[in-house]
Amino acid sequence: MRGCTTAVILLYLTRMPISLEEIKKIALLARIKLTPDEEKRHAETISAVLDYMKILNEVPTDGVEPTSQVTGLSNVYREDEAVISTNKKELMDCMPDVYAGELKVPAVFSEVESS
């Protein structure tokens, strides 16, 4: 099973570089509009970066625990007390569009298709 996972990982790491179509798909997922020039540049530069990552294939990691944090802390608790951190006006002042004292956003459900 473990050997199989490694094989899958190796497969992914060797099927780079990244295509223009993949860049378009990721940009869509990441909610960033790219110009055709940007798509091309990102495909090239990200391919080079991902190619560099192949160096990690040299390292056997079966049985190695992943490190997600380095402090060794766990379950840090505090009292659940309400405190006033900021006032409403200051927060409202940061908002890009306000109507009648509320944050204004476009309709979430819309009949207009995204471009």
Add this chain to the structure above:
Amino acid sequence: MELNELTIKESVEGLKKKKFSAMELTEACLSQIKKRNKELNAFITVNEEEALTDAKTADVLISEKKAGALTGVPFSVKDAIVTEGIRSTGAAKILDKYIPPYEATVIKKLRAAGGVVIGKNNCDAFGHGASNENSMYGPVKNPHDTTKVAGGSSGGSAAAVADHECIFSVAEDTGGSIRQPAAFCGVVGLRPSYGRNSRFGIMPMASSLDTVGPIAKTVEDIAMLMEIMAGADVKDATTVSDEVPKYSKEISKDIKGMTIGVPKEYYSALGGPASGGEISIDDEVLRAVQNQIAKLKSLGCKIVDVSLPYTKYAMAVYYILVPSEDSSNLARLDGVRYGSRVEAKNLFDLYAESRAQGFPEEVKRRILIGTYALSAGYYDAYYKKAQKVRTLIKNDFDKVFKKVDALITPTTPSPAFGLGEKLNDPLSLYLADVMVSPAAVAGMPALSVPVGKTKSGLPIGAQIIGARLDESTILRVGNFLEKNN
């Protein structure tokens, strides 16, 4: 000597003895900024009015003998750290008009000690870069040679300190953003252990690696600042409650008998691109650091050769973990609740257009790499694999610190490179951090101290890496190197 050229220690002494006022000191820094900012571009926002008001208050406190440790000392803050009531852009246009309604914990502490915020420093947008050329407010130039970069991402902070536009600066180091520009600009910079200083109020980049630390003119000043900045914070659950040492006292202890490791991987060609090509170390940099090693030996340190075999994988690990965490953290900037919004006919386009116009190219690149690495089917191959190799890198350090008290390496493989030189080759720019990212991946503290200049006048930095939470030892070593330079 002009007032703005003073260290923190000299400033505090002079203010106390009434040799000059806080107003005069602040005005000296402001006048240097005015003289130099057009050329060096180290500041995005100058907090002139408030700084002068705060300096006036400081003078009253000093005359009433109510001064704190930093009363009347002007300092600057990297723009990726939020300051209450002072515009904080993070060097990205999406936050061009953002005035934070809250303050980063470290800034709150420094202001409570009497420090005067003089302005916000330019940086690579959200800390993404190693040359300060990824700022949407233009690059920062190196005060020692304006055709060279100041380094990054905290280039503005390092340049401002080196150019005496402030007495010290507060910056952020995820993978070298304090140490590398400090080395390029010839000043001292400390990346504390992860968890030592609160990250609350730091615009998050890679949450499992981000740290906030000082850039100053001397190691002594850094030690004093750390006494104020460090400590547990309820607003950052990753801060540790270990006691904060009296660093100012610690640094004067003799280093005789200390064991200093020289990790061989940092002195040969380092993890170059898999497709060939290696990063070689500049001869002058190598010689300058070797001189320091000889000096440590003459001061009574035991020098031992050590090996950190997984060093060459640190960059690859770093550039998987960081963009992944970046992409997730930056999802909050979407033009909806705060920051700039580009109006569009539907919600999707509002997000996509606001982010397209508000982020520079490198931020977009990192979000794309991160989104890819975290997407279904790739998570195990990239993020999880990187986290596993991270364990091995961390084990390397843990093992070596059973044998040595500190490690010494060059901070960078070369002195400051030319503006524009690596701009079209992101990978080569990423690799500029090859010597600073391993300690970051492992969460170790590391200090960069100036150790001379090249023939052409560019500063060289040496990096002292310590065991986790042992800032005292690396500050001690740095202090001795500085005093014996």
